[in-house]
Amino acid sequence: MKIKLTLTLILALFVLAACSSTPVIHTDYDRSANFADYKTYGFFDNQATDKAQYSTLTTQYFKDSLRLEMNKRGYIYTEAKPDLLVNFNAKLTDKVKVTNSPSVGVGVGMGHPGYYGYRGGHYAAWGSYNFNTTNVSQYTEGTVNVDLVDPRMKQLVWEGVVVGRVNEKKMADLENAIGRVVGEIMATYPFTAGNATPKVIEK
Secondary structure, eight states, X not given: OOOOOOHHHHHTHHHHHSOSSOOEEXXXXXXXXXXXXXXXXXXXXXXXXXXXXXXXXXXXXXXXXXXXXXXXXXXXXXXXXXSEEEEEEEEEEEEEEEEEEEEEESSOOTTSTTSXXXXXXXXXXXXXXXXXXXXXXXXXXXXXXXXXXXXXXXXXXXXXXXXXEOOGGGOOOHHHHHHHHHHHHHTTOOOOTTOOSOOOOOO
C-alpha cells in the first residue's frame, strides 16, 4: 500500500497539534477483528515520504512517533510477518467559509456598527435600512490518518483521523509536531497487545 505524501502535507501537522481551534479526531475499528491476536507490528514498505534510494527524516519522525505509541501499548516491533502493519496519510484541502450577518440601521446614528467604515460618518442610511453582509474567508484544512492493517486478511482494522485548520505561523519544529499529532491520534486507540477488550476512551 503506497501513499502519496509531500513535505507540504507534513507541514499541515503543525496546526493539528497547535491550532487556533481544537482539532477534531475521529476513530473506528472493525468489531469482527480479534485484537487478542495482535501482538507485533511493522510498517508498510516504500513510504511516500521516502526518496528513491533513501528514507527521509520525515519518514523517520513518523516511524519514531508510531513506534513510541505502539510500544506503550505492549506491541513488539518486527519485520518478520508482523501481526499488524502501520500506515499513515495526510492531505491538505482548500476550504471556503461563507457567513451572513445582518446590518440594521433603524433609528441609530452613523456610528452604529451596521454602517461601513468607509462612509466616514458623512451620511446615514434611511430609517428602515436593513442589509445582510456576506463574509467570505478561505482557509486550508489538514487531515492526518493513522491506519492499522491486518496483513493476513489485507484489511483495515483500526483508523484514527485528526482534522484541523492549517496555520503556517505556528510551524517551527517538524519532529515535535509530528510526535504531538501522532500522540493525539493514538490516544484514541482502545486496545493493548494481546487484549481483545477495548478500554473506554475519555473525551
